[in-house]
Amino acid sequence: MNRPAPRSPGELFLAFNRLALQGFGGVLAVAQIELVERRGWLTREEFVELLSASQVMPGPNVVNLALMLGDRWFGWRGALAALGGLIVVPLGIVMALTLAYDRFSAVPHVAGALRGMGAVAAGLVLVTALKLLGTLRGNRLGPWLCAAVAAATFGAIALARWPLAAVIATLGPLACVLAAWKLRR
Amino acid sequence: MNALAWPELLALTGHFMLLSLLAVGGAITTASDMHRYVVAEHGWISDAQFTSSIAIAQAAPGPNVLFVAVIGWNVAGLPGLIATLAGTLMPSTLLVLAVSRWAAQRRESLGVRAFATGMAPLTLGLLLATGWVLAEPFVRAPDQRLGALALIAVTAVTMLKTKTSPIWLVALGAVVGALGGL
Numbered sequence A: 001m002n003r004p005a006p007r008s009p010g011e012l013f014l015a016f017n018r019l020a021l022q023g024f025g026g027v028l029a030v031a032q033i034e035l036v037e038r039r040g041w042l043t044r045e046e047f048v049e050l051l052s053a054s055q056v057m058p059g060p061n062v063v064n065l066a067l068m069l070g071d072r073w074f075g076w077r078g079a080l081a082a083l084g085g086l087i088v089v090p091l092g093i094v095m096a097l098t099l100a101y102d103r104f105s106a107v108p109h110v111a112g113a114l115r116g117m118g119a120v121a122a123g124l125v126l127v128t129a130l131k132l133l134g135t136l137r138g139n140r141l142g143p144w145l146c147a148a149v150a151a152a153t154f155g156a157i158a159l160a161r162w163p164l165a166a167v168i169a170t171l172g173p174l175a176c177v178l179a180a181w182k183l184r185r
Numbered sequence B: 001m002n003a004l005a006w007p008e009l010l011a012l013t014g015h016f017m018l019l020s021l022l023a024v025g026g027a028i029t030t031a032s033d034m035h036r037y038v039v040a041e042h043g044w045i046s047d048a049q050f051t052s053s054i055a056i057a058q059a060a061p062g063p064n065v066l067f068v069a070v071i072g073w074n075v076a077g078l079p080g081l082i083a084t085l086a087g088t089l090m091p092s093t094l095l096v097l098a099v100s101r102w103a104a105q106r107r108e109s110l111g112v113r114a115f116a117t118g119m120a121p122l123t124l125g126l127l128l129a130t131g132w133v134l135a136e137p138f139v140r141a142p143d144q145r146l147g148a149l150a151l152i153a154v155t156a157v158t159m160l161k162t163k164t165s166p167i168w169l170v171a172l173g174a175v176v177g178a179l180g181g182l
Helices: A009-022 A028-038 A044-056 A061-104 A108-138 A143-159 A164-184 B006-022 B027-041 B047-059 B064-104 B110-140 B142-161 B166-178
Strands: none
Touching: A009 A028, A009 A061, A009 B166, A028 A044, A028 A061, A028 A108, A028 B166, A044 A061, A044 A108, A044 A164, A044 B064, A044 B110, A061 B047, A061 B064, A108 A143, A108 B047, A108 B110, A108 B142, A108 B166, A143 A164, A143 B110, A164 B110, B006 B027, B006 B064, B027 B047, B027 B064, B047 B064, B110 B142, B142 B166
């Protein structure tokens, strides 16, 4: 299979730096656009698979995703390059903002701009979820079980406000056992 | 900002290392315990400093986990920043690398395939829930509802129909917000 892939840890660093700098209020939506749609390094299915693994392990999802991808292509050097790309420049910006914060936090336009960016960030996450729903088409659980698991997860987190760890600890094993049963048949 | 001695810095690092391993679903899920440790128990920073640390990291580009760096900086300057950021990133990094290498060698096993198959719908349900949780505060505030829903709708349509970079939509959101649109 001749799919595009990064040629060096340096290219990986630049790719993750670029997507980190576009990610306001969370990087996941941009990561999907950059890695899957723009560069073609991953299929949507592979992205969902990596995201699943990132989610059940401790640590920030995007950081885990960067580490696993970097490691897959270039071993620990790739993992460090991806992680560095993700945090080095943004860390500089966050610290600059921290130093400037005291001077500008009272300006109402600044607070308004932050709200506007927050609304767009919410829209970006929702769109990413909608796009990735298509990857469930080939899922061996079948459409009804997929819909049931996704809806139960959404309800538990968004409506019932269960803690994430509790949701993953209960629905996760259940979904995996169902999947194992379907895969065996 | 405080000048922390070595034992205190080590304790700070150790506490964030412990939280790193508990942070399933991102570092933000352990923010309540960070608050307990640096604000309530040690009094190194105030409530307002803690909240603004999170808000600043969310407003800036990049992963939200950088809020731990801002907390570390407010606690003890550069040494504090290194303590909290390295403490947060190191344990989960080592664990993730070990587990993903282990799983890569067993890609075809029933266990790994069942995980990928079963967790996919759960992951997408989670992503939808995240979008909902981010949008909900705007939808609940009557004076922000209209502007926010319009921005979300414009974002959705643009991203589904065109290849526009999301950065332009974020800029649009900032301009609309600064002009008092929500």
